[in-house]
Each structure stands twice: as structure tokens, then as C-alpha cells.
Amino acid sequence: MDVFETLLAQNPATRTIKVVDMHTSGEPTRIVVNGYPRLEGETLLEMRRCAREKHDDIRQRLMREPRGHAEMYGAILIAETELTRCGEADIGVLFCHNEGYSTMCGHATIALGRFLVDTHDLSVFPRRDALSHDEATGVTTLRLHAPCGVVHVSVYKDRGHRHSDATRPVSFLGVPSFVTARDLEVDIPPSEQWKRLRDASRSRVKVDIAYGGAFYALVSAAELGFPEGVRGDARTLAEFDEATATLKRILYPRKELYTHPSEPDLEYLYSVMVVEKTPKGETGLCFFADQQIDRSPTGSCVMARVALAVDQGLLQIGGEGCEYESIVSVLNEGNGFRGTAVEKRPEGVIVKVEGKAFYTGAASFVVEEHDMMPKGFVIALPR
Numbered sequence: 001m002d003v004f005e006t007l008l009a010q011n012p013a014t015r016t017i018k019v020v021d022m023h024t025s026g027e028p029t030r031i032v033v034n035g036y037p038r039l040e041g042e043t044l045l046e047m048r049r050c051a052r053e054k055h056d057d058i059r060q061r062l063m064r065e066p067r068g069h070a071e072m073y074g075a076i077l078i079a080e081t082e083l084t085r086c087g088e089a090d091i092g093v094l095f096c097h098n099e100g101y102s103t104m105c106g107h108a109t110i111a112l113g114r115f116l117v118d119t120h121d122l123s124v125f126p127r128r129d130a131l132s133h134d135e136a137t138g139v140t141t142l143r144l145h146a147p148c149g150v151v152h153v154s155v156y157k158d159r160g161h162r163h164s165d166a167t168r169p170v171s172f173l174g175v176p177s178f179v180t181a182r183d184l185e186v187d188i189p190p191s192e193q194w195k196r197l198r199d200a201s202r203s204r205v206k207v208d209i210a211y212g213g214a215f216y217a218l219v220s221a222a223e224l225g226f227p228e229g230v231r232g233d234a235r236t237l238a239e240f241d242e243a244t245a246t247l248k249r250i251l252y253p254r255k256e257l258y259t260h261p262s263e264p265d266l267e268y269l270y271s272v273m274v275v276e277k278t279p280k281g282e283t284g285l286c287f288f289a290d291q292q293i294d295r296s297p298t299g300s301c302v303m304a305r306v307a308l309a310v311d312q313g314l315l316q317i318g319g320e321g322c323e324y325e326s327i328v329s330v331l332n333e334g335n336g337f338r339g340t341a342v343e344k345r346p347e348g349v350i351v352k353v354e355g356k357a358f359y360t361g362a363a364s365f366v367v368e369e370h371d372m373m374p375k376g377f378v379i380a381l382p383r
């Protein structure tokens, strides 16, 4: 028994939830490996609904203070889904954040790639030993069933090594990505004019809407009134927060912009992302869910942005692709994502996203019997 287990034995607490923490370009992924209840439902999307309706207290506990923080991100592993049962996927996952459960997450997929190849605990990943490993290339591949569909992840492992290689990027091939609106003129009604908009006479903003496992509204920094581009200082972030929250409020009800060919649960606006071209590629600032800021270059939005660039004739299928940075990844060389258009299908573009993830720790979380804050809390700054 370690010191924590000894303490727990003396103090009655809820069931322990065990997690492994990682980061991808600075964005956290808290991987729930043990203690999460069994979810009802035949399909992963039904299980996602069950998580939201019956177990949201656990998401809140793990994402919010004092066990998490306002910008925490989570991945709940689901050993059995309808696609693992029929042999189309190796494991399922639900993603969660400050407000609920997303449908795709690139940075967490990159982290999970390493974790799932490294874990040899069959109670966490029952199909681990069935993963295919190519000795010649050193690549292990796994099929991750995310709410948006199956994502194919490739992880390097040196010959003879048991663990993944942290120095080489993990990559994944996403679900078909597509554009639903280009150069859409959005009117900003006077009641919604954001207070700190630099150009107060501006009442119309041009955006693109694209899907990369989740729907993104893409708007350039300049279009939003920031000619100096994406910056990460506190004042500029507060201004971008206000501008993107306003745009989301206006765009969210426009359901016709978020049509998915087969799945109504995927039809909503997840994020407004501010983008900017740079000499080396693109940078961006992603506000997702309840205005959470992604520290990573946002893998699912890289899928959406590559699909958009193909549509615009700026990237070619089979071409070199583009480097994507965030305000955090740009601080360290080689910390961003690369996005490449691999194939064009009738349903959309298959995009390959590459990035690196690292372990940061592991924890066991409990709620003591008399703890008055089992769901944690958030401190919201006035907007």
C-alpha cells in the first residue's frame, strides 16, 4: 500500500478514478484509465449521451478545480463499442472539456496513440495485443473509434523497444473532412457589436465553415479587426475571446451550416477559430466549447483547414501539406502540427495530422465523504 492508499483506507471516499496525464503541444489530455462507470448504450454516440445525462458529475470533477482547471481536457476510454465488436476499431473514446463532450479531438488522439501503444494492461485496453506492428517501418497502427468515426493512428516504436518513441511524431488519418460554407458574410447586429472591436463601424465579418470531425467557423485575425494578427498577450486574448464568443452566438443557431451526411449528433458549431497565414504556414487561436482556449494547433481544426485549403486550391492532394502552430506551440521549434491532404473521397478529404505528445503524470482522484464540492467549480471572469 502506498501512502495515498493508506490514507484512503482511513477516510471513506467515492470510488477512485485513475488517470494518466499527457500534453500535446502544451494542451493537456487527462486519460481516464480506471474507475469510470459502465455506460449504457449500443453505440458510442448513445454512450456519449449517457455520459452527459447520467455521469456528468464525473466530467465536472475531473475537468474543474480543484482536481483540474478551467482549461483541462479529458479522454474517457471505452473498451467496447459497436465498431470494436464488429472488428472495425480497436478501442473507443469519448472526449470531454469544460462544457461537455466533443466529437473529435486531434491533440488527444496524438496523446492516446502513444498511451495505447505503451500500455500493456489488458484491463485498460483489452485488444492491445491485436494491434498490427510493422517491423520494417517500426510503426504500430491502431483504430480509434471517436464519436465522429474511426481515426487511424500511427505510432513509432524502435525495433525491439517496448515503448513508443517520443522523438518521432504520432500521426493520424481523420474522418472525411469538408467545407459547408466559403466566404460567408455574417452580419453583426448593433446589439451584438463587441465593445472592444477596434473598428467600431464594422458590422459584417467574412467566415468559412468546415468540418474536421467537428464543425469550425474559421475567421482571419485581420477580418476580425486585428491587423497585427494572432497574439497571446492577456489583453489581446480577452479581445479575441469577446469577438469569437459574439460570432459563435450569432452563428450557432444557423443549423443549415452544420449538416453532416449521416449523424445528427455531430451537427453543431464546436468552435470559432481565428487563423492567420505566416511565412512558414499558418497559426491560429482556437476557442472551443465554452470559450476554452486550445494550447495546441487543434488537430481536428487542422483537418477542417486542410479540407478548406484543398477546396480553395491552396493545397494539393498528395502534396507537402502545411505547418500549423498555436500561440503556445510556436514558442518551441517542432512543437506544432503538420497537416497533409492524403486522399479525396466523395464524402470529403482524408487529412493526415502529425504532432508530438508527452507524459506529464498520473493520479488517483477521490471525493471524501464530507467533501461539499464533489463536482468542483470554475471561477469565471466577467466578459
Ligand SMILES: O=C(O)[C@H]1NCC[C@@H]1O
Binding pocket: 027, 073, 102, 104, 105, 106, 107, 108, 288, 294, 296, 297, 298, 299, 300, 301
Ligand atoms: O486538437 C483538437 O482537435 C482539440 N484540442 C482541443 C479542442 C479540439 O477538440
